Amino acid sequence: MTSTPKADLIARSNRLGSDPRVTNYAGGNTSAKGTEIDPASGKPVELLWVKGSGGDLGTLTESGLSVLRLDRFRDLVDVYPGVEREDEMIEAFPYVLFGKGGAAPSIDTSMHALVDAAHVDHLHPDSGIAVATSADGEALTKTIFGDRVAWVDWRRPGFQLGLDMARIKAENPGTIGAILGGHGITAWGDTSDEAEANSLWIVDTAEAYIAEHGRAEPFGPVLAGYEALPEEERRAKAALLAPHIRALVSTDKVQVGHFTDSPEVLDFLSSTEHPRLADLGTSCPDHFLRTKVKPLVLDLPATATVEESVARLAELGEQYRVDYQAYYDRNATADSPAIRGADPAIVMIPGVGMFSWGANKQTARVAGEYFVNAINAMRGAEALSTYAPISEAEKFRIEYWALEEAKLARMPKPKPLATRIALVTGAASGIGKAIAHRLAAEGACVVIADLDLAKAQAAAAEIGNTDVAIGVKADVTSEAEVIASVHAAVLAFGGLDLVVNNAGLVLARSLLETSEADWDIQHDVMSKGSFFVSKAAARVLIDQKLGGDIVYISSKNSIFAGPDNIGYSSTKADQSHQVRLLAAELGGYGVKVNGINPDGVVRGSGIFSGGWGAKRAATYGVPEEELGLYYAQRTLLKREVLPENVANAVFVLCSADLSHTTGLHIPVDAGVAAAFLR
Structure with a gap:
């Protein structure tokens, strides 16, 4: 990238913002001054580029900068009404912006504009704040930094602080920055590299002084009984x-x-x-x-x-x-x-x-x-x-x-599931994965629980970073693993609001072909597994006193009696009745329990991809890739059912629009008359 004041500013900001010793997320701001041609006049104009309101230094890009005309900003000094009315100055900032787009100017813009330096950094390093919040911070500033760093008594950020900082720099030409009482540090330089070096010198010098001269036990001795548990x-x-x-x-x-x-x-x-x-x-x-x-x-x-x-x-x-x-x-x-x-x-x-x-x-x-x-x-x-x-x-x-x-009023309206924390079992693929994606898209934090930890984590990474989704291992046939996954959700996001019992498998065999092992594994995963998950989740939901949702992904087979599927269909019927039982039991805590009965979900399905789809396709004499379309022709709507259709139903059940609905089963099968609820 060509070296320009703006490019240098962004690179410096990213370096400073990526160092936790210097500042943390969304903390501090940086600026640069330079000249560009004004398209309206064809003449050069002096500009200020400064990190805008609410941005983050570590991830700053050009769109996060405010760009202002310095000549017009300096004119504001002549109309400044005084510290008692300084907030009025922020209303003038839009009138000195240059060009179009860019971020809204922050309250610290005045300091950057009025300090006579090409590059200015305002940061919140721990070591700098330690000096700034010391009872004798002014004396310490002199001791630690000599004449290179000035002390500024506490003043709320704003236009007056900008004037104060400009005066201090003008009166003390040998200074490279200042400690802002109770607040942080500011440093400056003629070049971007010089400003960065001066910022880091203040941080490093304060750190070194504290390490060398500070008391060994600044918080006092250990309080008996308050030591960290294992x-x-x-x-x-x-x-x-x-x-x-x-x-x-x-x-x-x-x-x-x-x-x-x-x-x-x-x-x-x-x-x-x-x-x-x-x-x-x-x-x-x-x-x-x-x-x-x-x-x-x-x-x-x-x-x-x-x-x-x-x-x-x-x-x-x-x-x-x-x-x-x-x-x-x-x-x-x-x-x-x-x-x-x-x-x-x-x-x-x-x-x-x-x-x-x-x-x-x-x-x-x-x-x-x-x-x-x-x-x-x-x-x-x-x-x-x-x-x-x-x-x-x-x-x-x-x-x-x-x-x-x-600033708070400018924040976007929250999404429908904002603040809700969801745990979806069997969510590394198929229906569960589609559900996880839909819930996250609607604002929920999502925990993807799956038998395969690597796949669960990969599926979570597809959704976003760990502020949005995490993957955990959960064999739902193990109560201990289920409890561990619920605990992981609680520690990751603070609680739990929405649980989807989706983990499942199918072994489609006739009565005489179904072994005890076939029967047990299906009931362990879907009947007992759902019981374990709902039980562990209910403990959290009850303790939170915030209500919540439990959703069972059951099946058309819980209603429809068909041949050669006794193990799978009977466990789905078990899940279906768990919905009714838990809706009755947990309603007093504000917890809604509902179910969804899908059918013929082939594309993306983990169940069908395990070989069952090939067997069913062979049974019906169609290519496996056309099995979903074949199932669609058996429905009233003649539509193929996709994982996303099931995910849509989960969202609706958990949305505010169905806040008064519990104990319901929603068919998502494109219309199978034999499975109509009676």
């Missing part, structure tokens, strides 16, 4: 607690979760100082906008039982909501946006780990990553001094900023 034990406990925690954090609106038991989290929770520091909360605006001002921390030792933990979490959850409402009431003004909900975003369990929550998996995961960053910043600040985040009032001004409210 991995298997803590993850098992986490899986049992997760549904209860999801119920707690979904009081205002349903959330998706992420679990981490990283060393940073476990070490923090095992320390004597963790209650004090957790109560102080995060400081960097990018942090607490995602984590809320402070986490909910279970105040019981790691040895507490699940039952004791659940009871105490319920009490703490109520208190958290009361405290958050009080925080809002203390700080809100007549023009503040309405409270957005009082549920915690971070829930920490000593000895176990941390659950983070959000509107989707990515949001939840990023919230957790940010709190780990906050822990690292606290460690650095406590190692050098005392952790002193920005005040509660300033946090509120950020959290309930009208500009943040406007």
Whole structure:
């Protein structure tokens, strides 16, 4: 790629954004200044390219940049009405944009435009925030960096901060950047390489100073009884607690979760100082906008039982909501946006780990990553001094900023199954795979469970990254493996809402040809397997108190009595009645249980590809590739049934449009009169 200010900016941004020491997802922003020809005049014009609102440095592309005319932006200084009305300046940004398209300018645009440097980086490294949130951060900045880095007292991002930064650079020509109190760092340079080098020098120098001069135990000694449990034990406990925690954090609106038991989290929770520091909360605006001002921390030792933990979490959850409402009431003004909900975003369990929550998996995961960053910043600040985040009032001004409210209002409308977590068995191929794809397309997080782990993971990868879908191994004839797959779903996404019993096989034989082994394997997979899956899922659904859906992929054969298929058809009849029984039993918990009766699904079917399709085609005297079309001619609609048709029915059953339907079987067979429900 030809070296231009814009190309250099994108390359630098991608490097900085890919280094977790420097910043994490969607954190910070970068810019470059340069000259291009204005098509309207044919004359050169000075431009600013800057990462737009909501973008991510690590994955930044040209479309994620805002492009502004610098001459017109600098004119805004003359009409600036003062800090009390600085938010009005953001309304002027669209009038200084250059060209068409591009991302919306962020609130940090002023700093990039007004600082007299060709390239500017604003970042949130843990080491920089550690200095920025130290009680004596200004003195530490002088000690650590000398005259190369300036200190800037906390100021909310905006036009005034841009003016302040421009003045500081002008008054201190030897500086390469600044520590922004309570917030992060900014660095600059005449070239892209120089700006990047200056950013990394600040990060590295702060890291080295903390390592050399910091206290050995910044969080204090280990708190007896709060040490990390062994991995298997803590993850098992986490899986049992997760549904209860999801119920707690979904009081205002349903959330998706992420679990981490990283060393940073476990070490923090095992320390004597963790209650004090957790109560102080995060400081960097990018942090607490995602984590809320402070986490909910279970105040019981790691040895507490699940039952004791659940009871105490319920009490703490109520208190958290009361405290958050009080925080809002203390700080809100007549023009503040309405409270957005009082549920915690971070829930920490000593000895176990941390659950983070959000509107989707990515949001939840990023919230957790940010709190780990906050822990690292606290460690650095406590190692050098005392952790002193920005005040509660300033946090509120950020959290309930009208500009943040406007950003939230611009977010796209959620898809129909957003926040729903689905587990589909036998989903590496055929009907199950089609169901998984449809549910994910409608916004659900999907767990593909299959006997073959490699195929399950490959099928999940086709859908998207692990924020959208994961693959797990599940032999449904093993209750232990079924429970493990449900636990994997819960730890991956925070809970479970939608279960599809799809795993199956067929051995089409007459009564006299059907062996005991033939009978047992089919009943083990479909009858007993569905029982195991529904039982394990029901535990989660009941604990969550959010309702849910269980769907059985049964068959036309559960209704239709045909010859030479006693093993398969009888187990499908068993599944069919499980639907009715569980609909009656689980309705009181808000759980809907429904079934689907497909027939003649040949294309993409794992059952038919196992040799059964060839046998049926031979029986009917048609080529195997035409078997589906042959079956279609037996139907009233004369249409071939595809896996996607079954997937469509699953979606409809689980959508809001059928919120009052349970105990139903939907035929997806293109019309088989003999299988009409009576």
